Amino acid sequence: MGHPTGAAKRPLSPHLSIWKWGPAMAVSILHRVSGNALAVAGLAVLLWFVGAIAGGAASYETFQSVMGSPIGIIVLIGISWSFFNHLMSGIRHLVLDVGAGYEVERNNRWSVITILLGILLTALFWAVIILV
Amino acid sequence: MGNGTRIGRVRGLGSAHEGAHHWLLQRFTAIGNLILVLWLVFSLAMLPDYSFATVYGWLSSPFSATAMVLLIISTFWHARLGMQVMIEDYLGGANRFAAILLLNLVFLSLGVFGVISVIRIALGGA
Numbered sequence: 001m002g003h004p005t006g007a008a009k010r011p012l013s014p015h016l017s018i019w020k021w022g023p024a025m026a027v028s029i030l031h032r033v034s035g036n037a038l039a040v041a042g043l044a045v046l047l048w049f050v051g052a053i054a055g056g057a058a059s060y061e062t063f064q065s066v067m068g069s070p071i072g073i074i075v076l077i078g079i080s081w082s083f084f085n086h087l088m089s090g091i092r093h094l095v096l097d098v099g100a101g102y103e104v105e106r107n108n109r110w111s112v113i114t115i116l117l118g119i120l121l122t123a124l125f126w127a128v129i130i131l132v
Numbered sequence: 133m134g135n136g137t138r139i140g141r142v143r144g145l146g147s148a149h150e151g152a153h154h155w156l157l158q159r160f161t162a163i164g165n166l167i168l169v170l171w172l173v174f175s176l177a178m179l180p181d182y183s184f185a186t187v188y189g190w191l192s193s194p195f196s197a198t199a200m201v202l203l204i205i206s207t208f209w210h211a212r213l214g215m216q217v218m219i220e221d222y223l224g225g226a227n228r229f230a231a232i233l234l235l236n237l238v239f240l241s242l243g244v245f246g247v248i249s250v251i252r253i254a255l256g257g258a
């Protein structure tokens with residue numbers, strides 16, 4: 001690999017296989033997965049949504065028929081779960097940022113609660129869409 | 133600067149002097165996303181139906197259009213910052229530079245497209 005100098009010598013982050021799994025590790029990787037899913041799929045659908053409306057009734061109908069198809073619904077469920085999961089772990093990040101919640105017992109408990117809340121809110125959201 | 137131990141390889145390099153700013157912006161835009169995406173979620177859940185007329189009527193109001201433009205700016209900025217962190221974790225050297233350059237170009241262009249679309253809707257161009 002030669003002998004890089006300066007910034008090039010900074011080590012990279014260890015990959016997934018290096019870490020020991022635990023509740024905190026699970027929220028952390030889910031935060032990354034859901035954040036990037038939102039950034040790629042979520043923002044793509046959002047752009048298509050506003051772009052299609054700007055394009056007029058015909059282009060909006062194309063958007064609507066694709067997103068209303070079974071595959072479209074699965075994508076939307078995935079995006080909504082990504083949002084609620086990322087929202088919960090994001091709030092957890094902000095709490096940890098002020099220095100709270102590092103005791104092993106509490107940290108583990110809230111890690112699990114974060115993941116469960118993300119799933120619960122997704123179910124609640126779709127219940128409202130379908131039932132109300 | 134040693135080559136042997138891992139700590140020896142990073143000691144003395146110092147910080148990149150941009151980290152704290154990046155970190156803080158990630159937090160500011162996170163709060164922006166929190167408010168704005170929840171606004172979108174509630175708005176969509178409360179629309180009576182998803183016909184073109186309904187959705188167009190909703191998004192063309194000055195309030196909705198403003199919120200949507202802010203939402204696009206906040207989410208694209210936050211996503212760009214976040215994806216840069218991921219790239220920095222797994223790529224080094226020229227690959228890292230190229231990936232971040234591409235990321236910036238793509239997110240800036242797409243974000244502008246989104247904002248222009250909303251402005252067009254708000255001004256009744258469609």
Ligand code: HEM
Binds near residue numbers: 032033083217218
């Ligand atoms: C809905 C649009 C959103 C998108 C597209 C998005 C995207 C991302 C991405 C790609 C990352 C980087 C993940 C990583 O490096 O592992 C990230 C990180 C982060 N997100 Fe979001 N996010 C969104 C909403 C939110 C919300 C609502 C919050 C807060 C309540 C939030 C809080 C955070 C925080 C605190 C980080 C930094 C984590 C760290 O420092 O490691 N995000 N986001």
